[in-house]
Amino acid sequence: MSRSSNIKLLQAKHVELLILSSVTALIRMWVQFIHRNIEGKEIEDMTTTIAVSGATETQKKNRIQVSNTKKPLFFYVNLAKRYIQQHNEVELSALGMAITTVVTIAEILKNNGLATEKKVLTSTVGMKDENKGRLVQKAKIEIVLGKSEKFDSLMMTAATVATEAAAGGGEEKKKAGEESKEGQ
Incomplete structure (x- = not known):
């Protein structure tokens, strides 16, 4: 290789190193910027809340993070009723395709007179x-x-109806048993 080829090769390598170090510096600055802007804030996904940069944010006690694949709809409806009973309010949260499930849960609770938006x-x-x-x-x-x-x-009425249905079911079974004995 000639000396001019070596110089050109060295210059090309030097330019590559400059570009690489510039890109690295830009990435480092970007990461620092992101860290400054999200420190102490939460990044959320479907099931968990992750605290960023050592900030310890605990899960809200009245938040339900809904998934449209993990549990049936009425699991969430009944859980929301229990949370409302315990905390006087509930926060329903969802991402993506689960949004329709959250809206449906909210509408069921509102239409049944159990909750207000x-x-x-x-x-x-x-x-x-x-x-x-x-x-x-x-x-x-x-x-x-x-x-x-x-x-x-409404919850008291529902509990009373459920209790009466359970008790009434036992009475009907007794009557059916007595009638079958009489028929023998």
Whole structure:
């Protein structure tokens, strides 16, 4: 190789190193910027809340993070009733395709007179796609429902009806047993 070829090769390597170090510096600055802007804030996915940079944010006691694949609809409806009973309100939260499930749960509770709508928040959340490994935007909804004025009386009525049905079922079985003995 000639001396001019070596110089050109060295210059090319030097340019590559400069570009690489510039890109590295830009990435480092970007990471620092992100860290400054999210420190103490939460990154949420379907099931957990992760605290960033050592901030310890505990899961809200009245939040239900709904998935449209893990549990049946009425599991969440009954859980929301229990949370309303315990905390006087419930926060329903979901991402992506589970949003329709959250809206359905809220509408069931409202239409049955058990809850009133306090707040609805929508946003998008950046999440890493497990298959493609890239950042994708997911729609997010949070619905806060409060205890209705009729909640306690409706729950009492439902409990009474359930108790009577259980007791009545036993009486009907007794009568059926007595009738079958008489027929013999």
